[in-house]
Amino acid sequence: MSFTTIPFEILIEICDYLHPSDLYNLTMVCKRYRSLLWDKTSTTTQLIWKSSRKKFILNLNVDPPEKMSEQEFIWLMLLSNKCMFCDQTDKFELTMHWEFRMYCCFKCLNERTICKLTLLHKYNFPEELFACLSQLQKNPNPRDPPLYLMKDVENLLKQYNYEKDKKTWIKERQDKIIKLNIENEQYNTLHDQVRYDHTERLERLLRKLHDFYSNNRVY
Ligand SMILES: [Zn+2]
Structure with missing residues (x-):
């Protein structure tokens, strides 16, 4: 046998x-x-x-x-040990973005996301719909505009246009996102604990700080 x-x-x-x-x-x-x-x-x-x-x-x-x-x-x-969209395998180039269920590199993240300011000013995205979407704060600076997954934005707009009772629908979506945000944060933390050892976590943190201070914009 x-x-x-x-x-x-x-x-x-x-x-x-x-x-x-x-x-x-x-x-x-x-x-x-x-x-x-x-x-x-x-x-x-x-x-x-x-x-x-x-x-x-x-x-x-x-x-x-x-x-x-x-x-x-x-x-x-x-x-998974590489970006889910390309061949990037450098662990420090890869991040888990549980908000979008994506383990990927920054290049692939940027290709698939759109920032709040672009949505508002270029596409006239309805303000009340932002709270209906999962968002990602890529930079630790809270003043940095959050990112949204383009696929989510498209799907949301399709449903929004189709919905008759828009007010109730928006409220339901917003409540769902509030719950999801808490859950996403927990899974992101869990991911980092599972995937990285103590030294790797520290190195990621130091790199993040370095990026933050080297890219910090003056407002
Ligand atoms: Zn990639």
Whole structure:
């Protein structure tokens, strides 16, 4: 019996001894394993990843947010080692932006985002809709305009134009974003704890401070 023909029941048992990165490697062995381990709707598959996460990545003990699979969660939090849009692999060039569910480099972030001032002045974006969008404060300077994901802006405008009771819809969206902001902050902190060790966290902080003071604008 070859490794690729092992019955699923046995394979599931074997998975119980594997670290998430081994599970990921297993998905590349053959189509059969890939279809089992990449399944995002099967309860069995979700349990395999969840159990591995809890067993081997002790500080990743919080469950994924609603509508996110275990695989996607573990991938974003730990396994992905390059920008999700390009080939950048330098850890210090990459940042997790949980607000947009993106682990990417600054170049790719800039290509996909738009700042508040551009939306306001160039596109006449309705002021009340900003609170309906997830926003990212890229620079620690609170006076720096926040960024929005262009895809989110487009989707929001489509829905906004379609909605009849705009007032109620806006209120509901704003409430959802308030809750989401708290959650995003928690996941961003968790990500940094899981992915970086103490020295890396300190180095990232020092680099951030350096960028802040070297780019600081005078208002
Ligand atoms: Zn990139």
